[in-house]
Amino acid sequence: MIERFLAWLGETPWSVALLESLYAWPLVESTHVLTLGLFVGCTIMMDLRLTGLAFRNVPVRSFTGRLLPWTHAGFVVMTVTGLLLFYSQPLRYYHNVFFRVKVLVMVAAGINAFVFHRGTHRRASDWGSDAVPPRAARVAGAVSLTAWALVVVAGRLIAYNWFDCDIQPQPGWVNWLAGCEAVTE
Amino acid sequence: MLEPFFRWCESTLIGRAVADSVWAFPILEAVHLLGLCLLGGALLVVDLRMLGVGLTGQPVSRLARHARPWLVAALVVMVATGIPLFLSEAIKAYYNTSFWVKMTTLPVALGFTFGVRERVARDEGMEPGPRCRAIGAVSLALWFTVAAAGRWIGFS
Numbered sequence: 407m408i409e410r411f412l413a414w415l416g417e418t419p420w421s422v423a424l425l426e427s428l429y430a431w432p433l434v435e436s437t438h439v440l441t442l443g444l445f446v447g448c449t450i451m452m453d454l455r456l457t458g459l460a461f462r463n464v465p466v467r468s469f470t471g472r473l474l475p476w477t478h479a480g481f482v483v484m485t486v487t488g489l490l491l492f493y494s495q496p497l498r499y500y501h502n503v504f505f506r507v508k509v510l511v512m513v514a515a516g517i518n519a520f521v522f523h524r525g526t527h528r529r530a531s532d533w534g535s536d537a538v539p540p541r542a543a544r545v546a547g548a549v550s551l552t553a554w555a556l557v558v559v560a561g562r563l564i565a566y567n568w569f570d571c572d573i574q575p576q577p578g579w580v581n582w583l584a585g586c587e588a589v590t591e
Numbered sequence: 592m593l594e595p596f597f598r599w600c601e602s603t604l605i606g607r608a609v610a611d612s613v614w615a616f617p618i619l620e621a622v623h624l625l626g627l628c629l630l631g632g633a634l635l636v637v638d639l640r641m642l643g644v645g646l647t648g649q650p651v652s653r654l655a656r657h658a659r660p661w662l663v664a665a666l667v668v669m670v671a672t673g674i675p676l677f678l679s680e681a682i683k684a685y686y687n688t689s690f691w692v693k694m695t696t697l698p699v700a701l702g703f704t705f706g707v708r709e710r711v712a713r714d715e716g717m718e719p720g721p722r723c724r725a726i727g728a729v730s731l732a733l734w735f736t737v738a739a740a741g742r743w744i745g746f747s
Contacts, residue, residue, distance in 0.1 A: 432746040439742050440735070442624065443631020451632040454661070461657045468648040476635070476645060558628060559621040566617055 412496040425494040434494075438487040445480030446554050448473050456547030458538030466534035466543070470527070503569040503584045508560035515553035522546035597685040606678030616679060619672045626668035627738060633662035634704075634734055637712060641719050641727030651715035651723065659709075666701075689747050693740035700733040 415421060424430055454460035455469050492499050499505045526542040533540050539547075569576060571586040581587065600606055609615040637655045639645030646654055677684055684690040708730050715723050 432743070436739060436742045436746075439624070439627075440738050442628050443738065444635060446628035447630070447632030447635055449632075450629055451636050451658075451661075460661060461654075464646070464649055464653070464657070469646065472646045472648065473636070476639065554628075555625055558624050562621040562624050563617055568613075 408500070409497070412500050415493065415496045416498075421493050421496070424490065431491075431494060434487050434490050438484060438491060441480050441483045441487065442558065445477060445484050446558060448477040448480060449550060449554055452477070453547040453551045456539055456543045457551070458536075458544060462537040466527075466539060467530045470530075498570070499564065501571050501584050501586065502564050503580060504560045504563040504566075506583060506585075508557050508564065511553050511556045511560065515550060515557065518546055518549045518553065522550075594682075594685055597681040600678050600681035603678055605675050606681060609675050609679035616676065619676050623669060623672040623676060626665050626672060629661060630665035630669060630734075631738075633658045633665055634730065637708075638727040638731045641708075641712065641715070641723050641730075643719055643724060650717050651712050651719055655709070655712035655715075662704075684744065687744055687747055689740045689743035693737055693744065696733060696736045696740065700730075700737050703733055704730060 424434070451461070452470050452473055455462075455464065455466060461469060522543070526540070526546060533543070538544070567573060569580050569584055571581070571584055574586075576584075576586070601610070609619065636646060637651070637658050640647065640649070640651050640654050708726050711723055711726050719727070
């Protein structure tokens with residue numbers, strides 16, 4: 407079902423035009439990459455504060471409060487450009503091992519951020535001025551740093567077709583992870 | 592004129608090792624990107640503040656002091672991964688306009704960051720003046736050009 411939808415999506419005129427365009431695709435991709443500096447960059451800075459590794463005498467609340475709007479702006483650009491890139495080649499990305507890993511880790515990073523903002527961050531008025539935040543905040547920061555680093559690495563590796571379904575034979579676990587059965591059937 | 596030097600670069604042990612390996616180039620590229628993320632964060636925190644936005648609750652000098660080691664670390668990562676990436680395809684780089692745009696703006700950006708921005712940010716407090724704002728804007732523009740040209744090397 408998903409397969410058929412993505413196959414149809416990839417054959418829509420705009421998808422074909424985007425993939426085959428001389429400048430549009432590279433521009434969208436470049437925007438996606440350069441916005442990393444804004445989105446992941448700001449995220450790293452907040453995480454460094456949360457782990458107590460940097461900006462120790464800057465209160466957490468004012469640090470995150472003033473950086474979050476920029477992070478959100480970066481996230482919007484990343485999402486829009488990322489969806490456009492996906493739209494240019496939906497079926498290929500859907501069966502790309504690195505893309506799948508990237509999406510899973512992004513979900514994990516999202517849950518981590520959500521839990522932190524719902525819990526520990528709400529009580530930041532109690533600990534926000536501590537040079538080294540409490541354990542829960544440090545863990546949230548470390549998880550976020552690790553997760554986004556993995557997302558960036560996996561994202562970059564999507565460009566490589568090493569594990570694509572049309573390149574066989576592959577180890578069983580690769581075909582399982584890439585969902586290749588559905589293609590060969 | 593410089594072409595023989597670029598040919599030599601590509602023939603170096605590191606250049607050939609990266610070019611011959613399946614994984615080396617992608618992994619170096621990925622780490623180069625991680626460096627870009629750190630660089631972006633370390634620059635933006637200070638540049639935005641110099642422009643009068645972002646972390647407006649803190650003096651410019653404090654943010655610049657805290658961000659500095661991360662800025663340097665990011666640059667070290669970028670250079671350490673950028674050199675082997677370059678060595679593996681030096682001849683392609685030689686004929687690549689984006690590469691030359693990057694290599695001319697990079698020293699300017701580095702000189703501006705450590706020669707001008709650093710000095711001004713060190714003494715700047717809560718109310719950045721027009722000069723401080725201009726420096727923040729120039730810094731962002733310079734590093735944006737370096738990054739954009741860098742990305743475009745792969746497309747041209």
